[in-house]
Amino acid sequence: MSHLAVDLKPGRIDSILDQLRTSGRTYYYVEFASPWGVDLAGGEGAAFHSVEQGKAYFRGQDGPWLELEKGDLVLVGPGVAHSLAEQPRAHCMPLEQLASVCVPSPHRATFLCGEGQSAVATMLCSLFDFVDPAGRALLAAMLGRGGFQVFRAAQLEVALSELLWTIARISYSRQSETGPVIDRLLDVVMRLLMRQWLQSIPQARLAGFLVIQDPDLARLLTQLESDPFAPWTLEKMAKAASLSRSRLAERFAFFTDLSPGEFLRMCRLEWVFREQPSKSKLEELLKQANLNAPHFIRTLKRYQQIMRAEV
């Protein structure tokens, strides 16, 4: 029971953030002239859009239109098609088509323009990926099922707004050879955003992000999350991670301060807390996992108390 409330060692958040190393970045400092609207197909990489001036509307895959105001930032996960426009339900043209009528910059940042004469909205947009698969997994966890998240200007740390503004200004100034500098600034932005989010979620959930650092444990985590109530044993977990039992225990201790069994229990508690299955469904799952139902439910109640208190 001692690990129901996870007491992370100092530096655990650092180790999570260190995995956020972006790669393959492209930047667009965009001035849109009325009327404008653009569709972005869900590519392999992630994207962010920050409103520098004016306002815009954002729509995730088949979702409602959301208004973005100056200073707001939207982060979009890989493969999530989305649209940006002047008004909800505005006519949107594919990015490739818009790009064909734009003035390209000689540098990495590109200046685009809509159909009108003067800009009504200015945005900083970036498409990027991560060096490590763990970075992608962390982003997916942060963005949740919808695949995107809107950060309102008022919620953002002052530093984040300043750094975004700095990136925009460097892009706009078209100073030469700024690519490596902006790329590193984007890494800082991602780390600040991720930290802000990590600090807003219950501590117990962080353990799951810590195992992502290790490719073997990350592989096991995928299997545990897809079927947490399978009758897992230490042997089966070790096999899924392609490790010996002792190596598995060592790795878990190194990355999470938890034993494999404690981590499995955390996964199961977290799954029930998140999915809220019916009583009969839960009983069925516990039976499938060969778990003592009254004991698990007592633990679950304590876990729920901790999680709600932290939230």
Add this chain to the structure above:
Amino acid sequence: MSADVLEILSDVQIVSRHYYYSELGPRWSVLAQPEGLASFHILSKGTGVCRLWPGGEQHSLSPGGLVLLPHGDRHLMCDSETTPPEPLAEFLERTQPPAGEVVRALSEGQPDAVMVCGIFEVTGFRYHPVFRRLPRFIHQQQDLKDSTSWLRVLLEQVETEVRALRPGYQAILSKLFDVIFCQILRSWFSQPASQSTGWLAAFHDPRLSSALRLIHRQPGEPWTVASLANAACMSRSQFAQRFQEVVGTSPVAYLGEWRLWRSYQALRQGQRSLSQVARDYGFSCESALARAMRRDLGLNPSEIRRSPLTKGLITV
């Protein structure tokens, strides 16, 4: 030209760094010997002096003043030449940074000076044909009162992190210091002084730049002075003379340096055999590459491969 400079800046692969945020009292003098590591110092408050030790080039610093010492020369940072110097190790032991990297050496009250310092190990910095030609001392002055100053924004963020020490601050500070380091290099490359002679000047010369690009992009080709001169639309003798004047070395020597650098990088990455690397970068055989590495870099190929720094490499 920008693509070429970008390519060079992208070679900056930081493998480790130490960073310090120092709040200093009225009298301070620290003698640093970074042992071959690149370091920078930025004064965000107060005044000070930085000079190579013992005796050498020196610069007075005011807020926004920064110095970069790319080659790890021993140097003194002080409030005044009259303050007795204290070795960095002793200074750190005395001040005992409470959070690992945050140094507070104050007598009482508000600091007289605030200094932000970074020490970096950069992969192959000393072997890189461009970085090895950087001056021993780079000095710049930024206006911290300018609301659009990139340095002001970054220093404020460093200070915020150092003061709050929120979880994850080390991961964020390390990346902020990388940005500062890279931006100092970029600023230097864009200054007229850096473009008057050397590699950048060669890229400003339309004829030399075409030859330089061929060396950089196809180092494995069997280039000769004649074929490079042909690419530059110059006679062989004119080209050789002009290249020597501008870059400071002969075309063949520069080609050799570039091939060695690329071979060094390839061996560090560890994905190709020695013979494959030798073939890819224009060496007749692996023993020729090994000989060149021992002669010019002072390293055996096996030492480069065994280097523990490959893991965790931070690549732009």
